[in-house]
Amino acid sequence: xDFPIGTGADLAPELEPTDQADRAPPHLVVIGNGMAGCRxxxxxxxxxxxxxRVTIFGAEPHVNYNRIMLSPVLAGEKSFDDIIINxxxxxxxxxxxLITSDPVVAIDRQARxxxxxxxxxVTYDKLLIATGxxxxxxxxxxxxxxxxxxxxxxKDVDTxxxxxxxxxxxxxxxxxxxxxxxxHGLTLRGMKVTVIHLMPTLMERQLDEAAGWLLKSALEAxxxxxxxxxxxxxxxxxxxxxxxxxxxGREIPASLVVMAVGIRPSVALARDCGLAVGxxxxxxxxxxxSDANVLAVGECVEHDGQVYGLVAPLWDMCRSLADGLVGxxxxxxxxxxxxxxxxxxxxxxxxxxFSSGEGCEDIVLRDASRGIYKRVVLKEDRVIGxxxxxxxxxxxxxFDLLKKGESVADLRDLLIYGQAYASGGALxxxxxxxxxxxxxxxxxxxxxxxxxxxxxxxEKGACSLDAVRSTCKASASCGSCTGLVETLLALQLGxxxxxxxxxxxxxxxxxxxxxxxxxxxxxxxxxxEVMQKLHWSTPDGCSSCRPALxxxxxxxxxxxxxxxxxxxxxxxxxxxxxxxxxxxxxxxxMWGGLTNPRELRAIADVVEKYNAPMVKVTGGQxxxxxxxxxxxxxxxWADLNAAGMVSGHxxxxxxxxxxxxVGSEWCRFGTQDSTGLGVKLERMTWGSWxxxxxxxxxxxxxxNCAEATIKDFGVVCVDSGYExxxxxxGGMKVRATDFLCKVGxxxxxxxxxxxxxxxxxxxxxxxxxxxxxxERVGLEYIKARIVEDDxxxxxxxxxxxxxxxxxxxxxxxxxxAGAAAEQHQHWGEFRPVTLNPILEPAE
Amino acid sequence: MMITGDWIDVGAxxxxxxxxxxxxxxxxxxxxxxxxTGDDHVYALVNRCPHKGGPLxxxxxxxxxxxCPLHNWRISLAxxxxxxxxxxxxxxxxxxxAAGRVLLDRAxxxxxxxxxxx
Numbered sequence: 001x002d003f004p005i006g007t008g009a010d011l012a013p014e015l016e017p018t019d020q021a022d023r024a025p026p027h028l029v030v031i032g033n034g035m036a037g038c039r040x041x042x043x044x045x046x047x048x049x050x051x052x053r054v055t056i057f058g059a060e061p062h063v064n065y066n067r068i069m070l071s072p073v074l075a076g077e078k079s080f081d082d083i084i085i086n087x088x089x090x091x092x093x094x095x096x097x098l099i100t101s102d103p104v105v106a107i108d109r110q111a112r113x114x115x116x117x118x119x120x121x122v123t124y125d126k127l128l129i130a131t132g133x134x135x136x137x138x139x140x141x142x143x144x145x146x147x148x149x150x151x152x153x154x155k156d157v158d159t160x161x162x163x164x165x166x167x168x169x170x171x172x173x174x175x176x177x178x179x180x181x182x183x184h185g186l187t188l189r190g191m192k193v194t195v196i197h198l199m200p201t202l203m204e205r206q207l208d209e210a211a212g213w214l215l216k217s218a219l220e221a222x223x224x225x226x227x228x229x230x231x232x233x234x235x236x237x238x239x240x241x242x243x244x245x246x247x248x249g250r251e252i253p254a255s256l257v258v259m260a261v262g263i264r265p266s267v268a269l270a271r272d273c274g275l276a277v278g279x280x281x282x283x284x285x286x287x288x289x290s291d292a293n294v295l296a297v298g299e300c301v302e303h304d305g306q307v308y309g310l311v312a313p314l315w316d317m318c319r320s321l322a323d324g325l326v327g328x329x330x331x332x333x334x335x336x337x338x339x340x341x342x343x344x345x346x347x348x349x350x351x352x353x354f355s356s357g358e359g360c361e362d363i364v365l366r367d368a369s370r371g372i373y374k375r376v377v378l379k380e381d382r383v384i385g386x387x388x389x390x391x392x393x394x395x396x397x398x399f400d401l402l403k404k405g406e407s408v409a410d411l412r413d414l415l416i417y418g419q420a421y422a423s424g425g426a427l428x429x430x431x432x433x434x435x436x437x438x439x440x441x442x443x444x445x446x447x448x449x450x451x452x453x454x455x456x457x458x459e460k461g462a463c464s465l466d467a468v469r470s471t472c473k474a475s476a477s478c479g480s481c482t483g484l485v486e487t488l489l490a491l492q493l494g495x496x497x498x499x500x501x502x503x504x505x506x507x508x509x510x511x512x513x514x515x516x517x518x519x520x521x522x523x524x525x526x527x528x529e530v531m532q533k534l535h536w537s538t539p540d541g542c543s544s545c546r547p548a549l550x551x552x553x554x555x556x557x558x559x560x561x562x563x564x565x566x567x568x569x570x571x572x573x574x575x576x577x578x579x580x581x582x583x584x585x586x587x588x589x590m591w592g593g594l595t596n597p598r599e600l601r602a603i604a605d606v607v608e609k610y611n612a613p614m615v616k617v618t619g620g621q622x623x624x625x626x627x628x629x630x631x632x633x634x635x636x637w638a639d640l641n642a643a644g645m646v647s648g649h650x651x652x653x654x655x656x657x658x659x660x661x662v663g664s665e666w667c668r669f670g671t672q673d674s675t676g677l678g679v680k681l682e683r684m685t686w687g688s689w690x691x692x693x694x695x696x697x698x699x700x701x702x703x704n705c706a707e708a709t710i711k712d713f714g715v716v717c718v719d720s721g722y723e724x725x726x727x728x729x730g731g732m733k734v735r736a737t738d739f740l741c742k743v744g745x746x747x748x749x750x751x752x753x754x755x756x757x758x759x760x761x762x763x764x765x766x767x768x769x770x771x772x773x774x775e776r777v778g779l780e781y782i783k784a785r786i787v788e789d790d791x792x793x794x795x796x797x798x799x800x801x802x803x804x805x806x807x808x809x810x811x812x813x814x815x816x817a818g819a820a821a822e823q824h825q826h827w828g829e830f831r832p833v834t835l836n837p838i839l840e841p842a843e
Numbered sequence: 844m845m846i847t848g849d850w851i852d853v854g855a856x857x858x859x860x861x862x863x864x865x866x867x868x869x870x871x872x873x874x875x876x877x878x879x880t881g882d883d884h885v886y887a888l889v890n891r892c893p894h895k896g897g898p899l900x901x902x903x904x905x906x907x908x909x910x911c912p913l914h915n916w917r918i919s920l921a922x923x924x925x926x927x928x929x930x931x932x933x934x935x936x937x938x939x940x941a942a943g944r945v946l947l948d949r950a951x952x953x954x955x956x957x958x959x960x961x
Contacts (some may be wrong), residue, residue, distance in 0.1 A: 540862060540881040543903040543910035543917075566862040570901040570912035578912055582898040630901075827854055827865035827877065830952065 025053050026125035028325075029114055031104045031269065033058025035067055036298025036314050037130030038086055039448075043322035045094055051326060052126065054096045057116060059103035060153055063087055067153070068311050071343075074157050074185030077523040107273040109291055126325070129270055129281060129289070129296040133263040133309065138173070142235030148257045151182045160256065164189035168255035171195075171244045173232055175202040177341060179260035180215075183224055184343040186258075194225040194252050196232055196244065198261075206339045206350040210366075211373055211389040218346050218371075227252075263309050265300045280307040285331030286324030287317055297321050303334060310337045315448030338399045340392065340445065349395035352385035352402045353377065360384070365416045374416055381409040394418040397433070400441045434487040443488070444474035444481045454485060458492040465489065482514070505544040507536050512765035516552050525557065527564055541567075548766035551653065554689055555761050558803035565820065571651035573823060575811045576633055584633060585626045587650035588640045589686065592660045592678035592698075593621030602643030606636050619730075620657030620695065622648055631824050637812035646810035649686065653767070655757075656695050658682035659707065663700030663717070672717035674700035677746050681715075681753055687807040688757065688800070691764040691773075696753070709737045712760075712770040713753055718742075722749040726756060726782065727774035735771045738779045741787045755786050755793040758800035850939070850946040853877060856885065857943070864900035864909075866890055867947075872956030875936060876900035877945060878920050880907055886920035887938040887947050889955055893918070893931025 028044075030037045033056050041054055062080075069083040091098045102116045107127065115121045135150030137143050149159050163170065164186055172183045175197030183193045195202075201212030202219075216226050231247040235257055243253040265280035276282040276290035280302030287295045287303075297317050299309055308314075313335035320332035338351035354377045365374040370390060376398060377385035382405050386398040397419040401408060408415060414422040419433050439452035449472050457472040468485055469475055475485045504512050515534060524530045527549045531541060541549065546567035553561045571577050576584035588603065603623055607615050614626040628636055637647075650656060658681050661667065663674030678698040685696065697708040698715040708714030710730035714737050716723040721744040725737035740756070743749050759782070764773040774782060786793055815824070859865050859879035867875045876890035876899050884907065890900050897913030907920045917926040923933035934955035937948040 538906060540905050542905045543915060546903060546905065566860055566904065569903070574901070578898075578901065580895065580913065582896070582901075822858065822860060822863075822865065826874075827858065827867050829868045829870065830851070830853075830875070831870040 025050055027123065028052035028054050028126045028128060029122055029124035030054065030056040030128045030130060031107075031114065032056075032128075032130035032132060032298070032300075033060065033062075033064055033098065033100065034130060034132050034298070035064070035085070035311065036132065036300075036318065037128065038064040039314060040128060040130065040297050040318040040321050041094075041096065042086075043318045044325055047322050047326045047328075049094065054094070055122060056091075056096060056098050057102060057104045057114070058098065058100045060155070061101045062154060063091070063098070063100075065154065070151070070154065070157050071181035071185060072523075073154075074151075074160055074182065075188050075523070076185070077521075080154060104269065107269055107294075109273050109275075109294065112293065125293070127294045128321075129294065129300060130298045131266040131269060131300045133299040134266045135259065136262040136264050137259055138232065138261055140232060140234050142237065142241065143259070145235055145237050145241045145257075146239070147237070147241035147255060148235055148259065151178050151258055151260050152263075156258075160186060160258065161189065163256040164191050166255070167191070169194070169253055170256040170258065171252055171254040172258045172260060173244070174258075174260035174262070175199070175226065175228065176205065176260065176262070177203060177339060178263075179258070180219070180341060181343060182258045182260055183219070184222075186256075187222060187224055191256070192223070192225075194227060194254070195219070196230045196246070196252070197226070197228045198231055200229050202226065202228065203341070203348075203350075206387075207348065207389075208354050208375060208387050210375070211348065211350075211387050214371065214373055214389050215341075215346065215348060219343075263299065265302070265307055267300060270296065270300070278302045278305075285320060285333070287321040287332065288324065295321060295325075303332060306334055308335060308337065310339065312337050312442070312445070312448060336399075336403050338395065340395070347388070347390060347392040349388040349392035350386065351395070351399045352383070354385035354387050363412075363416045376416055378408070378412070381407045381412070383408055383415075396437070396441060396443075400438055403440070404438060431487055431491060434484060435491055443484050447473040449474040451488065454488050455492060458489060463489070463493055482518075504548060505542055507531075507538040507541050507545050508534060510534055512548065515549070516556075519549075519552050519556050525553070525561065527553065527567060551689060551691065551766050555803075558799075559806040565823070572653070574630055574633060575637075575647055575651060575815065576628065576630075577651045579626065581627075583627045583629055585624050585650075586628055586633070586636055586640075587618065587622050587624045587648035588645035589648040589682075590622050590645075591682050592658055592675050594675065594679065595623075598643050599645055602640055602645065606639050609639070610636060618650070618657075620650075621659050622650065622657060624650065631826060634815050634821075634824055638816040641810070641813050641816055646686075647812045652689065653692050654687070654689050654694065655682070655685040656693050658685075659695070659697040659711070661698075661700050661705035663698075667700055669703060670700035670717070671719045672700060672722065672746075674698040674706065674715070674717050677715065677717075677722075677749065678706075680746070680750060684750060684754060684801075684804070685757060687809070688761070688804055689807060690757070690761050691766050692769045694757065694760070694770070710734065711737065713756060715749055715753075721745070724749060724752055727770045727779075729769055729771040731769075733771075738774060738782075740779075740783065751793070751797050752786060754800040755796035756782070758796040758803075759785055761800070761803075762796075849949050850941075851949050851952065852944050852946055854945055855943055856883070856940055856945050859885070859945070862904040864902075864904065866898075866900050869952065869956040872953065874898075874900075875947070875952065875956060877938065877947070878904055878909060880904060880920070883940075885938045885940055885945050887936040887952070888918070888920065888923055889934045889936075891933060892916055893923075893925055893933050894929065899933065 063084055064086040066083040066085050072078040102118050104114045105117050106115045113121050113123050135152050149156050170186045170191045170193045172179045172195045175195050183195050187193050201209050202215050219226055233245050233247045235241055235244050241257050243251055245251050267277045267281055270281040271277045281289055281296040281300050283289055283296050283301045283303055287297045289296050298314050316335055317332050320330050323330040341348040359379050361378045363376045372390035375387045383401040388395055411422040437451050441451045443449055443451050443454050453472050454474050457468055462468045462471050475482045503509055530549050547569055550564050550567040565573050576586050578584055607625055610628055610632055612625045612627045616624045618624050658678045660675045660678030664670035664672055681696055694712045696713045697706040697711040699706040699708045700717050702716055704716055708716050709725055710728040714725040714728055721742055723742050724740045726740045728737035729735045760770055853867055861879055862881050864876045864878045874890040876888050878886045890898050892899055892911040894916045895913055897911040899909050899911055901912040902909040908917050909920055910917050916929050918933055923935040925931045936951045936955050939946050
């Protein structure tokens with residue numbers, strides 16, 4: 001494997017040592033490309049970007065990603081790309097050598113070198129060990145069978161996803177945080193999952209018995225089998241795993257076994273080179289090991305007798321480490337941790353100590369009908385622990401009280417009702433509640449950002465949610481703290497907060513972009529779910545937001561989302577254009593504007609058969625048949641289908657038409673086959689739903705007879721290739737296109753078109769044409785995504801083609817076959833003047 | 844369609860999609876739109892917007908309001924009145940549900956549809 005290196009090992013011998021000392025910064029080698037190692041480097045760069053030359057060794061083939069977000073990836077709620085913390089460009093920008101898939105296997109402290117598995121030896125001035133932890137594998141027969149895995153890295157997730165795709169049953173050994181998240185993901189992916197847990201209640205280290213029981217019931221209601229007090233005797237199978245046998249003799253068949261019983265600090269390297277190792281690598285308050293030139297950070301260390309298996313302590317450790325490296329005193333003082341379970345729809349929070357010891361008082365609140373359980377543990381009037389189930393909104397408040405360790409005697413009576421009540425009504429205002437949080441209260445758990453850091457970032461000029469996200473990363477991962485960040489913006493800036501986009505409609509306080517982001521982030525799957533989770537103020541929305549939500553869900557979940565017909569405008573519901581008299585017009589598709597005698601005859605026959613009062617050639621080179629009644633539409637479509645024609649989508653927020661000129665086949669000026677390319681583009685793009693209508697044209701030469709420069713996507717052929725133009729509009733406000741790029745082949749023109757459409761589909765707001773969209777985001781942004789980013793363009797194109805698999809079924813043919821008959825047929829007829837006014841119901 | 848006394852049974856509630864409508868033409872009169880809301884109430888109105896006559900049955904139903912498909916006027920399903928700054932009213936017909944069937948008031952049905960037609 002080739003990796004850019006240029007490390008000390010290769011270069012040092014060629015340099016004069018004295019010169020090097022003057023010029024080159026010392027070399028920091030980091031073992032471990034995970035969250036701790038990279039965070040430490042980030043912190044160091046933030047303090048003094050040039051202080052060290054950095055080389056990072058990673059055992060995995062990936063760039064730095066957010067390991068705690070593997071659960072949402074397994075659950076299908078996020079993709080790997082979504083959880084990348086630092087992409088290649090970060091390493092490049094800071095001159096960091098990243099060596100992946102090549103773990104360090106030995107450290108020589110005398111020679112100050114490390115050696116990797118592939119035999120690469122690199123010298124260091126400072127070494128940072130950030131090897132994290134290893135999954136604990138119970139030593140039972142069958143533990144090495146194929147199909148037995150842990151849940152630690154992206155490879156494990158890939159294995160689980162593949163196993164789920166193959167179907168079958170899974171056993172998860174371990175009912176702690178990790179095991180339950182694995183079980184949740186596998187359940188969502190369609191496996192029948194059994195969780196085997198040695199202890200009598202789930203997550204016993206974080207939850208008390210009552211909360212554990214609530215959790216168990218909720219998981220069982222989702223179809224998981226939970227066996228508590230169950231001890232695994234062996235994993236059996238011939239050549240691969242076939243099941244798990246418990247000590248009491250029960251057998252549970254399974255094609256996949258996930259072992260998630262715990263983790264252990266990964267200390268082998270440190271121990272082998274003679275560093276002081278207890279349960280973890282022993283470090284001082286600046287993360288320095290027993291060798292002054294070797295540091296260690298993260299889950300692999302033992303500080304003050306403590307080892308940590310959660311992400312939060314890492315942020316503090318990395319701060320102290322980086323301060324130490326630049327000679328600043330800021331000792332790490334250990335961490336108090338809290339836990340949240342990342343299982344969507346089940347809210348669990350716990351922090352501190354809740355094993356009711358001597359002198360402890362419990363305050364408990366239960367609300368069975370809402371499935372809520374809250375318990376706060378006090379000792380000498382101070383909060384020492386909290387367990388919340390069902391309503392975790394006050395988790396960060398209790399955690400803050402716990403960390404501060406101040407007396408809560410004054411709040412005691414109302415404490416359990418949460419911050420809003422306990423603070424005497426003043427804090428019923430959520431703004432005041434956020435204002436009251438201390439500076440070191442954690443706002444963003446995913447990225448370890450405190451309130452003080454968010455405020456500092458706002459004071460330095462971040463005046464919108466996006467600006468905060470791109471600077472201090474708060475709210476940039478799972479988005480669950482977005483409300484908190486917005487409140488902080490409002491508190492800091494008052495009216496100066498860059499008003500994000502306007503709200504979607506009066507039913508919600510969220511803008512289009514927020515709603516779309518949350519739909520994806522929270523993997524929402526239906527309109528009622530969006531309305532529930534985003535606190536819609538109306539029971540079922542309005543005629544503005546429902547079509548928008550329907551589109552956003554359709555776009556986010558191709559092939560999975562069930563279109564809600566009642567959230568479609570009439571034209572899209574009836575697949576025809578309503579006219580002022582309540583009749584409809586029908587436009588069959590003519591690919592690229594081409595037609596033939598059979599199609600023309602079928603259209604002529606329909607016009608006569610249904611007495612259509614008018615037929616008209618449209619601006620998009622199609623024929624429009626007017627005056628058809630809704631109950632006659634299926635019959636009209638049947639006749640058009642019989643002649644090979646499908647819906648022209650002249651009615652939809654979708655691809656309308658591809659207009660062409662005759663091109664090189666006939667025209668003496670034509671430079672390329674514009675009709676042929678037009679037909680290909682229309683075959684690729686028809687049927688796709690979009691934020692608004694979308695028109696394409698292909699002109700065969702710069703005379704531009706197809707008017708391509710007022711279309712959403714226009715192609716102007718020239719001798720040497722194809723000029724691609726975007727964002728034109730011929731409507732109320734005429735706008736000529738912007739020139740996007742020039743390509744040499746039809747295939748490139750098609751690929752660019754697909755990528756552009758997908759970017760528009762994913763990022764424009766509902767009912768926003770390409771012209772205002774491009775004016776809003778800027779042509780440079782479109783170019784950066786479509787022209788300059790080859791990989792990104794290819795991914796957009798692939799997503800477009802994937803979603804097209806599900807949208808290119810002719811809706812007319814479906815209606816002809818009887819779908820949605822209730823949309824067309826009357827509900828019987830009432831004849832009041834006859835003697836016996838009974839009519840035949842049509843249902 | 845069954846007629847019992849003053850109520851006409853126009854069909855099963857389940858035949859109308861939630862937040863949707865079905866139409867009942869009336870011989871010699873105006874078409875009637877029978878709406879079903881998200882919380883399973885039924886309303887019957889003449890299928891004609893007071894603004895430009897748009898077929899209300901094809902509008903988007905939200906709460907107990909329908910948005911006309913032609914110009915997005917919002918019409919109250921309960922009393923037929925245009926909402927907001929728009930003025931006008933569509934005749935309504937008393938409707939109720941009994942044993943899963945939708946019943947319309949016969950006299951009101953005739954009166955409402957003939958009044959508009961006249």
